[in-house]
Amino acid sequence: MKHSRYVKVIQQTILSDPLCSEDRMLWETAIRDVRPFSSFQPEKDASNPRLQIKEDNSSAAKVPPPVKNMRSYMLNAFDSTVHRKIAQGRLNIDARVDLHGLTQRQAYSLLLHFMQLAQYRGLRHVLVITGKGTSSGSDGILRQMVPHWLETISFRLCINAFESAARHHGGHGALYIKLRRLPSGHVP
Numbered sequence: 001m002k003h004s005r006y007v008k009v010i011q012q013t014i015l016s017d018p019l020c021s022e023d024r025m026l027w028e029t030a031i032r033d034v035r036p037f038s039s040f041q042p043e044k045d046a047s048n049p050r051l052q053i054k055e056d057n058s059s060a061a062k063v064p065p066p067v068k069n070m071r072s073y074m075l076n077a078f079d080s081t082v083h084r085k086i087a088q089g090r091l092n093i094d095a096r097v098d099l100h101g102l103t104q105r106q107a108y109s110l111l112l113h114f115m116q117l118a119q120y121r122g123l124r125h126v127l128v129i130t131g132k133g134t135s136s137g138s139d140g141i142l143r144q145m146v147p148h149w150l151e152t153i154s155f156r157l158c159i160n161a162f163e164s165a166a167r168h169h170g171g172h173g174a175l176y177i178k179l180r181r182l183p184s185g186h187v188p
Contacts, residue, residue, distance in 0.1 A: 034042035078161040079179060087127060087177055093176075094123035099142050100131045107142050108149060115158040119179045127165060132173035143173060150177070 029133045036185035050126040085091035099107040110126065118126050149155055150162055158179060 012159065078163040078176065082125070082178070083163060083166075083176060087169070090126065093127045093169075094100060094125055096127035096129065098129040099146070100129065102142070104141060105146060107146070110152055111146065111149065115177070115179070119158045119182060124179055124180070124181075126177050127174055128162075128168055128177055129170050130176045132171075140173070146175065150175075159170065
């Protein structure tokens with residue numbers, strides 16, 4: 001597929017060293033005279049909570065439950081006719097990205113760049129493959145997190161709606177995404 005080369009370029013950029021040569025020179029200049037303490041041991045003061053390590057049992061630290069019904073997470077209604085046409089192959093998927101094997105951080109960056117590039121290129125329908133995560137014995141962290149990411153403002157600027165893909169496109173381990181059109185004059 002012609003769009004897969006863009007995904008590879010984005011992924012290589014994200015996974016490669018984030019510092020350019022100028023930034024690297026500045027960083028090396030800044031740390032040139034830095035030396036580690038020879039025998040520095042911080043005091044372990046029980047009254048200082050920053051030095052204590054506590055297990056965080058708050059709900060904010062827990063992964064949200066898996067999303068069973070994508071319809072409840074839609075930004076706008078994903079037109080059932082369009083969904084059916086994509087599922088039946090009568091409407092093309094313009095691009096796809098596979099997030100298998102990536103960390104959450106890598107997946108988030110790749111997905112955001114992919115969405116922005118796809119929107120800029122004027123694409124309308126893309127497929128995001130998160131995987132079901134069943135091989136690791138869990139419900140799949142990316143499968144759980146991607147719908148939540150899509151609700152954030154960074155992604156809402158790019159997408160109009162999303163919904164679970166048809167079984168042959170990955171089912172609950174993949175999402176159809178309808179991209180927003182850029183205002184006229186922005187598409188190359």
